[in-house]
Amino acid sequence: MEVWDNLIWIVQDFVDPRKRVFVGYLFLSLVIAFVWMWWVGRRNPDNTKRSSLRRLFDKRIFFSNSAKADYKIFVLNRLFSGFISPLLLTQVGIATGMFYLLHDQDWIRSGAFGNTPKALVVALFSLTMFVVDDFTKYLLHRWMHRWPALWSLHKVHHSATTMTPITVYRVHPLEGVLYGARGAVAQGSTIGLFIFLFGNTVDLYTVVGVNVLVFAFHVTGSNLRHSHVDIHYWPWLERILISPAQHQLHHSVAEEHHDKNFGAALAVWDWLFGSLHLSEREKDLTFGLDGRDADYEADLGTIYFRPFKEIGRFFKRRATRLWHTVPKRSSPAAPRKDA
Amino acid sequence: MSITLKLGDGRQFMSKTLLKLTTSLVAGAFIATAATAADTYGPFPVTVKGYEGDKTNSVSYTGQIARHALHDSLKKAAAKGDGGANAAEVEAMLLAYFNGSDEDLAILAPASKDGFPVKQSTVNEISKGKNISGKFYNGAMPAWPGNVSGQEAVLHMIKHAAQSNGGFDAENGYDWGQIISKYTMGAMMYNQAVDNYLDEKLEADNKPNDKPYKDGAYYTGKEHSWDEAFGYWGGPAHTMSLTPKQAYGIAKGKDLAAADADGDGVVDLKSEHVFGPAYYAAGADKGGTQSTNYMHTIMQAFIDGRQLIADAKGEALTDAQRSELKAYAEVIESNWEKVLAEATFKYAGSVYKDIAKMGSLEGEELAKAYRNYVKHWGELKGFAMALQTGKNNLGGTATELNKLIGYGPVTLDNTYVTGIDADGNFLRERRATWSDYQLQMLQAQKLLKDTFGLASLTNDATADLESLAGKLSSDSNAETD
Ligand SMILES: [Zn+2]
Numbered sequence: 001m002e003v004w005d006n007l008i009w010i011v012q013d014f015v016d017p018r019k020r021v022f023v024g025y026l027f028l029s030l031v032i033a034f035v036w037m038w039w040v041g042r043r044n045p046d047n048t049k050r051s052s053l054r055r056l057f058d059k060r061i062f063f064s065n066s067a068k069a070d071y072k073i074f075v076l077n078r079l080f081s082g083f084i085s086p087l088l089l090t091q092v093g094i095a096t097g098m099f100y101l102l103h104d105q106d107w108i109r110s111g112a113f114g115n116t117p118k119a120l121v122v123a124l125f126s127l128t129m130f131v132v133d134d135f136t137k138y139l140l141h142r143w144m145h146r147w148p149a150l151w152s153l154h155k156v157h158h159s160a161t162t163m164t165p166i167t168v169y170r171v172h173p174l175e176g177v178l179y180g181a182r183g184a185v186a187q188g189s190t191i192g193l194f195i196f197l198f199g200n201t202v203d204l205y206t207v208v209g210v211n212v213l214v215f216a217f218h219v220t221g222s223n224l225r226h227s228h229v230d231i232h233y234w235p236w237l238e239r240i241l242i243s244p245a246q247h248q249l250h251h252s253v254a255e256e257h258h259d260k261n262f263g264a265a266l267a268v269w270d271w272l273f274g275s276l277h278l279s280e281r282e283k284d285l286t287f288g289l290d291g292r293d294a295d296y297e298a299d300l301g302t303i304y305f306r307p308f309k310e311i312g313r314f315f316k317r318r319a320t321r322l323w324h325t326v327p328k329r330s331s332p333a334a335p336r337k338d339a
Numbered sequence: 340m341s342i343t344l345k346l347g348d349g350r351q352f353m354s355k356t357l358l359k360l361t362t363s364l365v366a367g368a369f370i371a372t373a374a375t376a377a378d379t380y381g382p383f384p385v386t387v388k389g390y391e392g393d394k395t396n397s398v399s400y401t402g403q404i405a406r407h408a409l410h411d412s413l414k415k416a417a418a419k420g421d422g423g424a425n426a427a428e429v430e431a432m433l434l435a436y437f438n439g440s441d442e443d444l445a446i447l448a449p450a451s452k453d454g455f456p457v458k459q460s461t462v463n464e465i466s467k468g469k470n471i472s473g474k475f476y477n478g479a480m481p482a483w484p485g486n487v488s489g490q491e492a493v494l495h496m497i498k499h500a501a502q503s504n505g506g507f508d509a510e511n512g513y514d515w516g517q518i519i520s521k522y523t524m525g526a527m528m529y530n531q532a533v534d535n536y537l538d539e540k541l542e543a544d545n546k547p548n549d550k551p552y553k554d555g556a557y558y559t560g561k562e563h564s565w566d567e568a569f570g571y572w573g574g575p576a577h578t579m580s581l582t583p584k585q586a587y588g589i590a591k592g593k594d595l596a597a598a599d600a601d602g603d604g605v606v607d608l609k610s611e612h613v614f615g616p617a618y619y620a621a622g623a624d625k626g627g628t629q630s631t632n633y634m635h636t637i638m639q640a641f642i643d644g645r646q647l648i649a650d651a652k653g654e655a656l657t658d659a660q661r662s663e664l665k666a667y668a669e670v671i672e673s674n675w676e677k678v679l680a681e682a683t684f685k686y687a688g689s690v691y692k693d694i695a696k697m698g699s700l701e702g703e704e705l706a707k708a709y710r711n712y713v714k715h716w717g718e719l720k721g722f723a724m725a726l727q728t729g730k731n732n733l734g735g736t737a738t739e740l741n742k743l744i745g746y747g748p749v750t751l752d753n754t755y756v757t758g759i760d761a762d763g764n765f766l767r768e769r770r771a772t773w774s775d776y777q778l779q780m781l782q783a784q785k786l787l788k789d790t791f792g793l794a795s796l797t798n799d800a801t802a803d804l805e806s807l808a809g810k811l812s813s814d815s816n817a818e819t820d
Pocket residue numbers: 141145154158250820
């Protein structure tokens with residue numbers, strides 16, 4: 001009984017349609033990948049359904065050291081999921097704070113658009129929620145790459161040398177908390193704003209309990225972003241939506257691919273802020289980190305603890321530098337160690 | 340349970356007789372359960388030592404029922420003004436209901452209507468010589484302008500009600516019937532019950548149980564003290580067998596079947612009607628989250644306490660018995676306080692919503708919505724004042740609540756009452772925006788919810804935020820790429 005309960009607890013994301021790795025989405029991703037592989041190689045006489053399947057379920061990918069580390073991290077990180085639950089309370093708090101704050105504004109009154117047709121409000125809310133969520137994910141992802149302390153954490157995700165849908169869980173727990181906090185702020189303030197403007201007509205269009213747009217993202221193969229199936233879109237579409245191949249390019253070790261394609265579902269943010277890189281056909285990518293950080297690949301100790309060490313070192317360096325550049329006013333006669 | 344099983348298992352070969360037998364068993368079991376569960380307040384035996392009269396039931400609270408009738412009629416009478424011409428006449432009428440009268444006063448409410456015949460039509464038919472004024476809270480009342488006492492406040496209200504048009508003062512934003520009525524539910528009923536009968540009258544040397552309440556009475560000191568508190572609560576004797584919805588229907592004069600416990604076809608105000616406090620307990624249980632059970636909790640404590648006194652058989656209560664009795668009193672008091680706070684919370688939410696509604700209206704429709712807003716504000720204010728008439732000094736909570744609600748609502752020209760002049764006329768010397776006032780309503784709701792641990796939360800202005808946040812499951816937010 002107890003064993004069974006524990007098992008359920010570990011695999012519950014696979015049966016939760018609000019999660020990317022829900023079995024239904026995984027199955028659809030497989031179908032998409034299979035059709036893609038067969039279609040891409042349709043002129044190659046060696047390309048049979050059987051060979052497509054074999055390439056899809058490549059042992060060297062699913063049982064690589066990197067993938068095995070992913071699976072362990074998946075289980076371990078479930079232990080940390082408790083850190084994220086209190087964020088729901090934070091989200092309600094932020095929504096309420098936003099709601100209060102808006103009442104303090106003289107130029108707008110509550111329920112100002114209370115007579116808007118319900119269908120319109122719900123559509124607008126669902127769309128806004130999706131866009132705001134996606135944009136804040138883009139921003140945070142960008143910062144994860146730009147700021148050294150955050151990069152120490154985000155390196156964990158980029159250290160995967162082979163990718164499977166489970167790689168989405170290859171994230172340092174602290175990064176998970178940061179993303180959770182982002183969600184609380186983004187969603188909380190959007191909720192507060194909408195309820196203030198539209199009153200109780202606000203609602204979300206959901207399918208199987210998830211925003212219909214998020215659902216669309218998942219059924220169209222969101223799981224293939226972390227895979228070796230390099231599905232790419234037409235160039236015009238890759239400026240609007242991030243294709244699996246574009247995210248794979250984000251994971252590439254090649255210098256020219258660094259800091260590109262931060263987007264989650266939408267590519268417009270990358271396009272707008274100059275970090276877009278269209279996918280490159282027929283080009284094999286190498287995933288992972290270069291040289292010095294290679295031991296991140298499969299060593300769990302490194303993966304969980306190295307980031308703390310690095311962040312500690314980083315702040316120590318900062319503090320020392322700060323200490324030396326601030327002139328000591330209280331004792332002007334004291335000799336400066338360096339200039 | 341076992342009977343149901345018999346029915347199910349034996350169906351195929353059950354003879355008609357067996358079926359009949361089983362049915363009567365089920366029916367019998369049902370009636371037996373009903374008799375024990377539907378505990379009523381009385382009759383309780385006469386236990387007072389040395390009583391030689393022919394009374395067999397020691398329960399008596401007609402004086403309180405008469406006061407409920409005075410209160411309901413006072414509220415009704417507050418709407419009789421025609422804008423000034425009949426002010427003297429209306430004020431006299433209001434004061435008659437407030438102070439009592441040598442004449443037998445007509446019961447203006449609850450009055451008989453189609454499908455809901457009421458047994459009594461004058462106050463004296465219930466009890467003679469009763470008034471509200473003698474039982475009205477008279478401590479400080481900082482919630483009302485002019486540094487007044489509790490009684491000065493209500494007399495000030497009565498004077499203005501008499502001068503108003505139909506009890507409505509659009510300019511200052513008052514609905515007199517509502518304010519006076521809700522305030523009285525605290526200042527008379529709640530205050531008398533929790534701060535007098537369930538408080539000092541439970542002490543050993545005050546109205547002891549081994550003596551009649553007064554010379555020649557057929558009830559003991561403790562029996563009658565408890566009955567008086569129960570009378571102010573305003574629930575019918577058969578409250579335990581009523582759902583909150585039925586109790587609500589009785590108070591609204593719509594559910595004769597539920598009210599008429601003795602089946603004589605009329606509603607006896609003395610034991611079958613639902614008055615103010617019990618009505619608002621039912622309202623809280625029936626509305627909002629439907630997670631509360633104030634009405635039955637309070638009623639059960641009243642019945643259990645009364646049973647305890649009856650079981651003492653006319654002997655003085657021991658310290659242990661009195662402390663048990665005080666525990667019941669504590670249940671009554673804390674839940675009653677919550678009922679008043681829930682009502683205050685509910686109307687703060689109404690006021691919030693009314694403001695949102697008014698924002699998009701004009702002309703006739705706006706005037707109508709404003710009338711509703713003023714009505715709800717009157718209930719809000721009245722209940723907020725009622726809360727401040729209990730046994731406990733609410734201290735900072737009261738100060739904060741009074742600040743948030745103010746002396747008057749924000750009116751159509753954005754002014755609001757800030758005080759009174761030497762003649763008692765209202766001054767409106769400040770302005771506030773509708774949004775500011777809405778924010779104050781939100782803060783008032785939060786204050787009430789946090790201070791009193793409310794759970795029914797009818798008209799919670801931030802409930803939508805929570806339910807929407809719940810829909811966006813936050814832990815998948817942690818999903819990164
Ligand atoms: Zn990245």
